[in-house]
Amino acid sequence: MTGILNSVDQRTNLVGQNRLELLIFRLGRGQRFAINVFKVQEVVKLPKLRPVPHSHPHVCGVAQLRGKAVPVIDLALAIGLGKTRDLDNASLIVAEYNRTVQAFLIGAIETIVNLNWEDILPPPKGTGRQHYLTAITRVDKDIVEILDVERVLADIAPMNTSVSTQMLDSELIERARALRLKALVAEDSATALGQVRETLAELGIAVEAAQDGLQALQRLQSVVARGVTVTDEYLLLVTDAEMPEMDGYRLTAEVRANPQLASLHVIMHTSLSGSFNQAMVKKVGCDGFLSKFAPDELAQLVLQRLREFLNA
Structure with a gap:
């Protein structure tokens, strides 16, 4: 698990070359999804979670990671696929978005792929989860959906857009x-x-x-x-x-x-x-x-x- 991510230096060398690396994983009944590796700090097996009373329904608890309390979001539940059930094979993606660190509860981790941004396409019109996608691509002939994590986070804690x-x-x-x-x-x-x-x-x-x-x-x-x-x-x-x-x-x-x-x-x-x-x-x-x-x-x-x- 710890070896699935390349070093930061190797990953950042892709930036500016119109290339990216995607972390591929599964949610729900096995659908394949991805997020940009550049935002991922680490991937860990699901540790014991501490419940948080009165939290948002998509927040399934808090994990102690490297001495810090990190909120954990059930990603399948957040995008409408239902609550993650197979916790024995679940993992956490720890990632930084919008100046905060949070962990996403997912199913099986698959691999990392190196792609051109030209291979990344907007989601087709009319897809059921379109509002939670920023793009799609093909990996091994299968469609992989790239998640709009900013939308997921905004549903949980809406951003303030007002200027002081x-x-x-x-x-x-x-x-x-x-x-x-x-x-x-x-x-x-x-x-x-x-x-x-x-x-x-x-x-x-x-x-x-x-x-x-x-x-x-x-x-x-x-x-x-x-x-x-x-x-x-x-x-x-x-x-x-x-x-x-x-x-x-x-x-x-x-x-x-x-x-x-x-x-x-x-x-x-x-x-x-x-x-x-x-x-x-x-x-x-x-x-x-x-x-x-x-x-x-x-x-x-x-x-x-x-x-x-x-x-x-």
Whole structure:
């Protein structure tokens, strides 16, 4: 179990190459699911859990891991597959999302696969669990569903999207509304997109959404193809790191490599954290980096860009 994850250095070498590693596991009656290995701290056999009175129904207890109490979420139950029954063969995925560490109760761990983001596709329309998926892929000819863990966590503890009153500059916000300024947001999680949209709305900035990096790049290319300066069309680009078809690192690198797009202000907004990720966003040329989800910090970066734009 301890050897299933590669070293952090090996895994982070994939970032920026439009590649990722997925941890494949089973839930419920054997359906195959995945999450990005980059977010996983460790995988352990299910230890004894301590119950938490009055907790959310999806939280099945607390595990003591490396001296810390970590909440455990029954992932099958959270996405509508019913409570995990086979605890003898169950494991925990310990992962960091949105600045917090939590463990996900799962069934059997299978393997880790190394893929191109081009092999990761948006979920098909009309799938029953579509709102809990960010993407799908094929592994050994089988469909593997990549989970929107941010949606799972938001169901348990909804994120606050409101900007603190002291952060708001009414004059600046009114000017943004009068100019009908907008941001292009590249984000494959509907939950995360909604959070960004609500926060930017408080700042007077509209959101145009792209569901992955490739779609965002095509949107930007179409703007300059019409003869429009990209900064006249968008105040800034806010991009997630992990997305189907093209990740946020490759998207930013493509923007910086195109003279017609290079002046666009880019903020990397991701649930990935850590010093390595900050080094990567600097390497590819992002103007700002923010770990999800902190509305005041997002507002601060956006308002800073707004002031630069209005004073230019």
